[in-house]
Amino acid sequence: MASEAAGQGRRPGVLRRLADSDLFWSFRRSPVTVAAAAVTLLLVLGAVLAPVVAPHNPYDLASLNLLDARNPPAWDESGDWSFPLGTDDQGRDVLSSILYGMRLSLFVGGASVLLALALGVGLGLLAGYAGGWVDMLIMRIADVQLSFPAILVALLVDGVARSLLPHERQGDTALYVVTLAIASSIWVQFARTVRGSTLVERSKEYVQAARIIGVHPVAIAWRHVLPNALGPVLVIATINLALAILTEASLSFLGLGLPATQPSLGTLIRIGDGFIFSGEWRWILLYPAIALAGLTLAINLLGDWLRDALNPKLR
Amino acid sequence: MVDRPGAPLLQVEGLARSFDVSPPWLNRLVEGGGRAVVKAVDGIDFSIGRGETFALVGESGCGKSTVARVIVGLHPPTRGRVLFDGADLARSMPRAERRRLRRRLQMIFQDPYASLNPRWRVRDIIAEPLRTYGLCAGHGERRARVEALLAQVQLAPADGDKYPHEFSGGQRQRISIARALAATPDFLVCDEPTSALDVSVQAQILNLMQDLQRALGLTYLFISHNLAVVSHVATRVGVMYLGRLVEQADTASLFAAPRHPYTRLLLATIPDIAFSGRRREPVAGDVPSPIDPPAGCAFHPRCPFAEARCRRERPELRPAGPSRVACHAVEEGRLPAA
Incomplete structure (x- = not known):
């Protein structure tokens, strides 16, 4: 009982410590960041809860009615509140499509960043800690990778996957191919950053102390170097999340990403793009584009704030 | 050196360690120029008996920290060997055996913040x-x-x-x-353990180290550039200059009667508390680059007693009274008494 109380006195709850932290303080001080966080939270919640909150299920072909096609948004005089942002040429509700599409966009973005993070941090740590020819090999591969624009790398992976996979399965695998394609274009940034901070940490005396104690090199890299080298990775991950979502949208817009049966935001924009010169039905393009811009802008602003807040030189 | 009972705990024999500081291969190819090698430690011998505190002193860049790093196994030696309790740690041996030896040899670092x-x-x-x-x-x-x-x-x-x-x-x-x-451990390598600390705290740490030495029977290799600290803790002292030992003596003789001109110069620069007002010899010149060390005795460009032989021939450590000194002038007896 007494020891429990002492334990609580020493370590306040996680929420309490979070509210007292420098990070939260700098968060509350910046209205732009609070707004960006609110927008991100709203969009992410909407996307994750799409099956619950969306008025329609755009994948349910049986519920579509071509008579509902190209309905304008609800505030238009011929609009209808059952389709708040209007419908596309197939009669699918644009708002529902956006929510479901954002789910896919966020999944591809998040999964590709996680994959790139695992790959990049692992290889960067290996290169920085092992040094020598291992470092040389990994970093030259990274340099070659970096000299190609991200979208080109993604196109290459996508193209290779398309030629390898049977045509009828491409619809199912498209999601994973796109994720892999984007991950392989952004891992380099993680690898270079982690290698850099690994080199710095590796030369510090606490690492030498662990070597003298006789700790296994893998344990030194994992338990001593990695936690100290991870600082900038969170920032890069946040900014790259926005970048990955944009890359996915670009691929889908070019028709190389997700198919029309599983429309992401980029696919929706591509579909809407077909109507832009008609002068009418512009909502089919406009609202998915606004959703994409809002999502990536909000995430980018969060990333910028995180970079500044975690940089001790700017405090 | 005969008064030490039993075999020494640590023996350093002909130890040398160089570092390759050449520009990368491509730069050498394009810009020309060959490899550059720093001889951080260039053939030194000493041994440390159980319970002793052996101090290595010298200016920055003389290789004393490299000696420490080679002894604890952070760098393999380029030449020579380090015997710890009779075993060469650089040689292959069963894992369990190596771990047992490594455990007995630990290190304290200079910067407690890093x-x-x-x-x-x-x-x-x-x-x-x-x-x-x-x-x-x-x-x-x-x-x-x-x-x-x-x-x-x-x-x-x-x-x-x-x-x-x-x-x-x-x-x-x-x-x-x-x-x-x-x-x-039995043996602690202390690489400037107090030089990053305030003077008052230095004394506490040194006293703690001495108490621990008595209580646990530790042997220390104490690396420092602070001669006042060395005179306080060490039983024997080795003076290093540009990767070589120039003088080795027990602490009392070294401080009472320094023989090598470099040791004399170092001792002359210690400020004394009395502010005696004696004129100090300013240290002439800088330590030469270890990439391109002077021929013969490495100290000759700064030595007031240098002769033609000093520029030509590298002096070896030879007994001189209670000390061992690497100096032609001492050997020839042409050095004035300090």
């Missing part, structure tokens, strides 16, 4: 050798051992829960010592 992992609690830092060598049977035993170690370096048991940044430099150095002691 030598502790900032993300680890002090308890885990000190427990790392215990865990690595499986020295404690369970969690409870390890915890008790860590608290005993904290007490041994005069820190409170509750300090184990804190992070390194919550401590001052002197306290951090105590933590560093506790970590080294956790492995129950």
Whole structure:
């Protein structure tokens, strides 16, 4: 009982410590960041809860009615509140499509960043800690990778996957191919950053102390170097999340990403793009584009704030 | 050297360590120019008996820290060997045997702000050798051992829960010592353990180290550029210049009767508390680059007694009274008394 109380006195709850932290303080001080966080939270919640909150299920072909096609948004005089942002040429509700599409966009973005993070941090740590020819090999591969624009790398992976996979399965695998394609274009940034901070940490005396104690090199890299080298990775991950979502949208817009049966935001924009010169039905393009811009802008602003807040030189 | 009972604990024989500082292969190819090698340590011999404190002194860049790093195994030697309790650590040997030897040889670092992992609690830092060598049977035993170690370096048991940044430099150095002691070593390499600390704290750490030496029967290799500290702690002293030992003597003789011109110059620069007002010889010139050391005696460009032979021939360490000195002038008896 007494020891429990002492334990609580020493370590306040996680929420309490979070509210007292420098990070939260700098968060509350910046209205732009609070707004960006609110927008991100709203969009992410909407996307994750799409099956619950969306008025329609755009994948349910049986519920579509071509008579509902190209309905304008609800505030238009011929609009209808059952389709708040209007419908596309197939009669699918644009708002529902956006929510479901954002789910896919966020999944591809998040999964590709996680994959790139695992790959990049692992290889960067290996290169920085092992040094020598291992470092040389990994970093030259990274340099070659970096000299190609991200979208080109993604196109290459996508193209290779398309030629390898049977045509009828491409619809199912498209999601994973796109994720892999984007991950392989952004891992380099993680690898270079982690290698850099690994080199710095590796030369510090606490690492030498662990070597003298006789700790296994893998344990030194994992338990001593990695936690100290991870600082900038969170920032890069946040900014790259926005970048990955944009890359996915670009691929889908070019028709190389997700198919029309599983429309992401980029696919929706591509579909809407077909109507832009008609002068009418512009909502089919406009609202998915606004959703994409809002999502990536909000995430980018969060990333910028995180970079500044975690940089001790700017405090 | 005959008065030491038994075999020495540490023997350094003809130890040399060079570093390749050449520009990368491509730059050499394009810009021309060959390899550049720094001879940080260029053939030194000494031995340290059990219970002794052997000090290595010298200016920055003379290679004394490299000697420390080679001895603890952070760098392999380029030439020569290091025998710890009769065994050469650079040679291959069974893993268990190597671990047993490595455990007995630990190190204390110069910068107490860099030598502790900032993300680890002090308890885990000190427990790392215990865990690595499986020295404690369970969690409870390890915890008790860590608290005993904290007490041994005069820190409170509750300090184990804190992070390194919550401590001052002197306290951090105590933590560093506790970590080294956790492995129950016989031999501690101390690389300038007090030079990053305030003078008052230096004395505390030095006294703690001496108390621990008496209580645990430790042997120290003490590396320092601070001659006042060395005269306080060392039993024998080796003076290094540009990767070589120029003089080796017991502390009393070295400070009473320095023989090598470089040792004399070093001692002349120690400020004395009385402010005697004596004129000090300014140290002429800089330490030459170890990439391109002078021929013959490395000290000759700065030596007031240098002759043609000094520029030509490298002097060896030879007995001179109670000391061993590497100097042609001392050998020829043409050096005036200090």
